[in-house]
Amino acid sequence: MERTTCCVVGGGPAGMVLGLLLARAGAEVTVLEKHGDFLRDFRGDTVHPSTLALLDELGLAERFARLPQRRVTTVQLPLGPDRSLVTVGDIGALRNTYNYIAMVPQWDLLNLLADEARREPSFSVRMSTEATSFLVERGRVTGVRYRTSDGRTGELRATLTVACDGRGSLARSRPELRLRRFTCPMDAWWFRLPRREGDPRGLVGGAGDRFLTAMIDRGDYWQCAALIPKGTDGRRRAAGLERFMADFTAAVPWLADRAHALRSWDEVKLLDVRLDRLRRWHRPGLLCIGDAAHSMSPVFGIGINLAVEDAVAAARYLVEPLRRGAVGLQDVRAVQRRRWPTTALAQALQRIAHARVIEPVLAGRPPFGNPRRAQWMTELLTTSRWLNRVPAYFLAYGAVRERPPTASVR
DSSP states (O other), rough: EEEEEEEOOSSSSSHHHHHHHHHHOOOOOEEEEESSSSSOSOOOOOOOHHHHHHHHHHTTHHHHHSSEEEEEOEEOHHHTTOOOEEEEEEGGGGGGSSOSSSEOOHHHHHHHHHHTTTTSSTTETTTTEEEEEEEEETTTTEEEEEEESSSSSSEEEEEEEEEOTTTTTTGGGGGOOOEEEOOOOOOEEEEEEETTTOOSEEEEEEEEEEEEEEEEEEESSEEEEEETTTTHHHHHHHHHHHHHHHHHHHHHHGGGGGGGGGGGGGOOEEEOEEEEEHHHHHHHTTTEEEGEEEEEEEEEEOOOHHHHHHHHHHHHHHHHHHTOOOOOOOHHHHHHHHHHHHHHHHHHHHHHHHIIOOOOOOOOOOGGGSSSHHHHHHHHHHHHHHHHHHHHHHHHHOOOOOOOOOGGGO
16 A cells, blocks of 8 residues: 655645655655646746745755746736726835745746755655545545546555645535635636737736736736636627727737737636635644635735745644654644634735725726725825835735745755
C-alpha cells in the first residue's frame, strides 16, 4: 500500500509552496496534480510583495527575476464621477524592498517552485493524478483514492491530507465543513487581444457600458477581463460579438485597432465569480487552505497572495507534528485560527467593493450612490497619503505577515 506523511491535493500556488516548505524542513510530502502540466490560460498572475519576499527568503529571488514579468505599483478603481480610474493604493510608496506587484504567468511560477522542490529527497509530485475521494477510518481522513490520466487507480495513505485543489475542491463535498456563500454582482469574461509596442504596461483598467475591464500585460498579448452583471452571459452573447467589442473599445479606445482579432465567442471564456468560505477548514487528518477554504473575487487580485500566505502559515504550524508522524486536531485547527481573520477582512473589503463600486457601475449608476459622494471619495483618496498607504500595505502584505519555518529558509 502506498504511503506518505503529507498528501497535498492540488499543484497550484498554495500546494507547491506548502510542498516546498515542508520538504525543505525534512517532512515527507507528495503533491497530486490532476493535469499533466501547469500550462493553463486565464489563471491569476499577480505575485504580491509578500510572495516576492518569501521567494527572497527561500533563495529564489534571482531565478524569479529572470522570468518574463511586468511590474504594477498602483491599484486603481473607477471611482470618479465620470467612472474615471482613481488610485486607491500606491504600493510604490511603501518603504520596502518589494514595493510592487509582479505580473508573471502562473505556469512559470509553478514550474520554478516544482523544480526547486524536486531537489529535496522527501518531495515528490505526481502529475496527471487526480484525487477522487478520501479514505476515512473511524472518522479520520487517512489519505485519498486517486486516478491517473491513463485510467490507473490506487490509494495513497497519509498522516495528513491538505486540500489545495481550488474552489472545486473534493473537500467541499464534506457537509461538516459548512460552506458559507456571499452574493456576487458579477461574472467575468476572459479573452486575448494582441499587444503592441507603445501600449501601456502592467495592469490596465477601464469602465464601459455596464461592464468593467482589466487588461493584464502578457508581453506579446493582453489577457483581458470584462466584468458583466451576474447571470447575463447568455443575453449578452445573444446581442452579438460585434456589439460587445464596440462597447469594449469605447471603454478602452487605444485597443480599437485590433478589435477584429477576436473572431468568435468560442474565444471568450466565462468565469462564474464566487465569494465564499468554509466555516471549518479542517477535520481530523484533513486541512483546507487557499481557494479550497475560501474562494475570492477577482477584486484587488489578492486570491493567490492569500493562498500562498495560508501555505506559509500551515507549513510553520505543521512541520514539527509531521516530523513526529502525529498531527492532531489542535494542529490543523491552529492554522484556521491564524488565517481566518485575514481571510474574513479581505472578503469584507471585497464585499464593500462589490456593493459600493462594482454593482452600481454594472447597473449604470455612479459608484457610492451619487456623483457628489463619488467626487468626495475621489478627492479624499487622491489627497491623503495615509489613506493611499493603508490599503496599499494590506494588498501587499495582508493583515498579518507570515514567516516560513526556519528550517525551510536557505
